Amino acid sequence: MDLKTAKTRWRDVVLVCRKCQKKLDGGFGPDGDKTLKKALRKYLKAGKGRKAELAVVSIDCFDVCPKNAVVAVNAANPKALLIVPAGADLFEVKARLGLDDDRRLKAFPAD
Numbered sequence: 001m002d003l004k005t006a007k008t009r010w011r012d013v014v015l016v017c018r019k020c021q022k023k024l025d026g027g028f029g030p031d032g033d034k035t036l037k038k039a040l041r042k043y044l045k046a047g048k049g050r051k052a053e054l055a056v057v058s059i060d061c062f063d064v065c066p067k068n069a070v071v072a073v074n075a076a077n078p079k080a081l082l083i084v085p086a087g088a089d090l091f092e093v094k095a096r097l098g099l100d101d102d103r104r105l106k107a108f109p110a111d
Contacts, residue, residue: 006050007050008050008051008055009050009051009052009053010050010052010053010054010055011053011054012053012054012055012074012075012076012099013054013055013057013074013075013076014040014054014055014056014057014072014073014074014075014097014099015057015058015059015072015073015075016035016036016037016040016056016057016058016059016070016071016072017058017059017060017061017062017064017070017071017072018058018059018060018061019060019061019065020061020065020066020069020070020071021035021036021037021058021070024068024069024070024086027068027070027086027087028040028070028084028086028087028088028090029042029043029090032086032087035070036070036072036084036093037056037057037058039090040056040072040090040093040094041056043090043094044056044094044099054099062081064081064083066083066085068085068086069083069084069085069086070083070084070086071083071084072084072093072097073097074097074098074099076098077098082096082097
């Protein structure tokens with residue numbers, strides 16, 4: 001059997017628990033109606049497929065099963081599972097997952 005490879009443009013891969021998302025039925029995004037996977041894809045402007053720079057992928061259970069939250073992990077740092085409560089700020093989720101999309105906090109003018 002010949003092993004083959006498929007090239008991607010992925011810089012980061014985020015794994016999100018499918019079972020947690022299904023239990024929550026939304027809870028993320030501006031209106032709170034999206035799954036964490038969809039909200040992260042939209043917020044981080046991640047495309048789909050191998051041509052995207054960021055992949056957000058649903059996987060089976062991590063066996064953590066938090067209440068009113070979803071488990072996510074950056075595949076580059078698999079030792080740190082992030083438990084994301086419903087309604088969490090996506091900027092903070094991005095930072096805690098160690099993702100960099102060149103966004104910064106807006107500086108507030110000094111009084």
